[in-house]
Amino acid sequence: MNTRVLTGITTSGTPHLGNYAGAIRPSIQASNQPGVDAFYFMADYHALIKCEDPQRIARSRLEIAATWIAAGLDPDKVTFYRQSDIPEIPELCWMLTCVTAKGLMNRAHAYKAAVDQNVARQVEPDDGVNMGLFSYPVLMAADILMFNANRVPVGRDQIQHIEMTRDIAQRFNHMYGQGNDFFVLPEVQIDDEVATLPGLDGRKMSKSYDNTIPLFEGGAKALRSAIMRIVTDSLEPGQPKDAEGSHLYSLYRAFATRAESGEFRRQLEAGLGWGDAKNMLADRIEQELAPMRERYADLMARPERIEDVLQAGAVKARRLSQPFMARLRDAVGLRAMLAPAAGQAGANAGAGATAKKHAGKQARFVSFRDESGKFRFRLLAADGVELLLSEAFDNPKAIGGVTQAMQQTSFDGLCTKVDGMVHVHVDGVLVARLEPSQIESVTLALSHS
Ligand code: TRP
16 A cells, blocks of 8 residues: 655745745655655645735745646646645535534644734734634645545644644544544654755745745846845855854755765865855756756746646546545435435444445336236335335336326325325326325435436
């Protein structure tokens, strides 16, 4: 069995160099490993929680998709899709919402941080908090559980969400699984190997610190000019530099081989000037990015190609999510109203299996000649149980019209109560007599015949 690795990226911004080295590049590498089935998606529903600008959402989805493809993601290998193209995800989200304790969500870091800030500002604790933010972890759980991911590579800030996902999955399994778990409990994957790039000011590169180096935006020029703005100490060329302690070196290492990094380090320690060092860094990064940037520009110029890739990804993903959702709907009792099999009316154990047996089979009419030589028909449930036996007809041709009418009109409308029995009339002709208790199963069967 392959390991399913799944991760999402919120589509509220433009990918920067830190996103590339910290998430995109390692994810693409992981997807090429044997034994791995990768599911990578754009968490565009999540983006709505914090971004109310439709232009920005649309732009970000496009840029992020183009970035992943340009960076080498192979859509034939990876299941690559948009969250919002998978209607089963919000559907599952609701089911999970209904098994999630509110108290669990009260403890979510992102929500708590918002409350703490409000308290500090002496406003209402929930000021500016929407239900999307509050329920954020449930939607994330739906993303993960929909595809039963085994591993979820994320940043440290997301660990709690994966723990909550496990909690929610366990609860659902316990409530509805009947010893047969629906959901795999996902493991969080934190890669210490993966580079966390320093930004221009040396803090972690992040949009919220406004210290990012652009990835493709603005081309090679913007990349170089950002690198020139990286903060360094004021040592002059010729003076030995502390390579280990310099952000330039950390950045360089994230893009260079071990040998190249060793050489860069030696040069810094031998007094390489910061300006020259920055140029070397820009050259090295550019070497990796240049071919991707070209593909990126190509893709951005023809967004319909990206749309095609994502539509195909959604089809691939839904091949899994649709049948799984059908099972989940059945598990919680949102079932097709099929006639219960004999002896099973009202029983709920094994109902899932029953519904499955019924799928693909249908109730049907069977006509025959009785002992007296007259013609009758039966309505049989999918499992062959007789639900209705007709009155006798002289002319077998009449039966076709009668059964057709029964399928096409509301069965209730054909029924009249007579002396505690139910008489079924079609065009004024009595066609069957039933016990009132049979009406329900006949009605259900007719809707599936
Ligand atoms: N919350 C994640 C982030 O901000 C993005 C995300 C949404 C995600 N759904 C996910 C990550 C499911 C992993 C799995 O980084």
